[in-house]
Structure formats: C-alpha cells, structure tokens
Amino acid sequence: MREVVVVGAGLAGVRAGEALRARGFSGALTVVSAEAELPYDRPPLTKQVMAGTLTADDIRLAGVEECDARWVRGTAAVGLDRERRRVRLADGAELAYDGLVVATGARARAWPGEAPAGVLTVRGLDDVRALRARIDGGAREVVVVGAGFVGVELASSLVGLGLGVRVTLVEPFGSPLRVLGGTV
Structure with missing residues (x-):
C-alpha cells in the first residue's frame, strides 16, 4: 500500500495510525477530522475540562507525532466512492487511498427537528x-x-x-x- 486514509481523529483513528507505523507502513498516511482541534481524549470533557481543572492541551492524545501523518482538520468526510477508492470531503476535495480506516466513533443523538435556542449537544x-x-x-x-x-x-x-x-x-x-x- 502507498496511501492510507484514516477517517476520524479520535482515539481509534490515532491508534490506527500508530499501529500502521509500528508494523512498518512507510507510505503516505492521511488522517481526516471534522474537528479543527488536534486529537484529544474525550472522557475528561464532561468532568475535568468542564470543571476547569484540565485544559485542551492537557487532554491531547499522545502518539499524534508518532503517526507521521498529514492531518486534514476542520473538514468532515462526507462520501465514499469505493470503486474509485476516494473519500470525498465536505469542501469538495477528494482523497485517494489504497487502504482506508473508518474510525468515526459515535454521534450524539440530535434534537428532533430544529433545536430550540439554547439547546447544545455535548460531544466535543x-x-x-x-x-x-x-x-x-x-x-x-x-x-x-x-x-x-x-x-x-x-x-x-x-x-x-x-x-x-x-x-x-x-x-x-x-x-x-x-x-x-x-x-x-
């Protein structure tokens, strides 16, 4: 394989990149994240980050640098063309791949219909x-x-x-x- 795309920059996505490198993959590795943030650990969000005892820097995932990846942050993956081996991004760009890891995790359940003013989803x-x-x-x-x-x-x-x-x-x-x- 020459090009692996990992869709999702949470724990599973980062660990997938680490595992590829640890097993000798030396090709191009691209990690796609809808969030603009560097990958971080989610469990502390509703506890220590909400309480102010930890910051965004404190919860950064270790291992990000070891992935030696190109990071595409702030742009969601919105489509997949399996025949052409392409991931389509929200900005219209496409990423070619030989190998694909989908590590998008779960989504918070959305408010039914249009959310009233003041309704927030806590996911990130x-x-x-x-x-x-x-x-x-x-x-x-x-x-x-x-x-x-x-x-x-x-x-x-x-x-x-x-x-x-x-x-x-x-x-x-x-x-x-x-x-x-x-x-x-």
Missing part, C-alpha cells in the same frame, strides 16, 4: 467550551437530557462548579445508567 471540546461560556456568562439552569455516563458526569460537574447551577437530569428510558442494569 467546542461543545464543552460553549456550555462553559454560557455558565460563565450567568446561565444558572441547565437541563441534561440523557442519564448515561456522559449525562451523569456532566450534571455532576455542573453542580460541582459551586456556582449555583441548578441541573435537571432527564432520562427518557426510565432509569439512569441503564447500561449497568436495574440494580444500580
């Missing part, structure tokens, strides 16, 4: 920054929809800020942390 660093800016700007009531790990962590962090933020946690499926079972 920019989302956490936007929410924190609203809190720092005086917002004192937050409704968190979804009581899985991310929702529970976010609600806890918001209360823990000590700024008098009132948090209502809404779980549409009946019980919080349902992946852990009914006992929890």
Whole structure:
C-alpha cells in the first residue's frame, strides 16, 4: 500500500495510525477530522475540562507525532466512492487511498427537528467550551437530557462548579445508567 486514509481523529483513528507505523507502513498516511482541534481524549470533557481543572492541551492524545501523518482538520468526510477508492470531503476535495480506516466513533443523538435556542449537544471540546461560556456568562439552569455516563458526569460537574447551577437530569428510558442494569 502507498496511501492510507484514516477517517476520524479520535482515539481509534490515532491508534490506527500508530499501529500502521509500528508494523512498518512507510507510505503516505492521511488522517481526516471534522474537528479543527488536534486529537484529544474525550472522557475528561464532561468532568475535568468542564470543571476547569484540565485544559485542551492537557487532554491531547499522545502518539499524534508518532503517526507521521498529514492531518486534514476542520473538514468532515462526507462520501465514499469505493470503486474509485476516494473519500470525498465536505469542501469538495477528494482523497485517494489504497487502504482506508473508518474510525468515526459515535454521534450524539440530535434534537428532533430544529433545536430550540439554547439547546447544545455535548460531544466535543467546542461543545464543552460553549456550555462553559454560557455558565460563565450567568446561565444558572441547565437541563441534561440523557442519564448515561456522559449525562451523569456532566450534571455532576455542573453542580460541582459551586456556582449555583441548578441541573435537571432527564432520562427518557426510565432509569439512569441503564447500561449497568436495574440494580444500580
């Protein structure tokens, strides 16, 4: 192979690039990310980053430099032509590949229809920054929809800020942390 494209610059995408290099791949490696940020670790977002105890620099993924990759940041992959072996980007550019890794991860569930003013999705660093800016700007009531790990962590962090933020946690499926079972 001469050219490998990795779509997704989260943990899986970065580790895929590292693994290719560790196994001797010396060809061109391109990593595509819809986010403009350098790759970062997501779990601290709703805890330490929201609380202000860690910054974006603190959560950067190790191993990015070892990938020796060309980074295409801030442009989402929006299409795939398997016959021509091309990934189409949102800006209209196409990337040729001999090998392709799709490591896009999961998406936050979107608000049905058009989201009302003030509704934010918390999935990435920019989302956490936007929410924190609203809190720092005086917002004192937050409704968190979804009581899985991310929702529970976010609600806890918001209360823990000590700024008098009132948090209502809404779980549409009946019980919080349902992946852990009914006992929890």
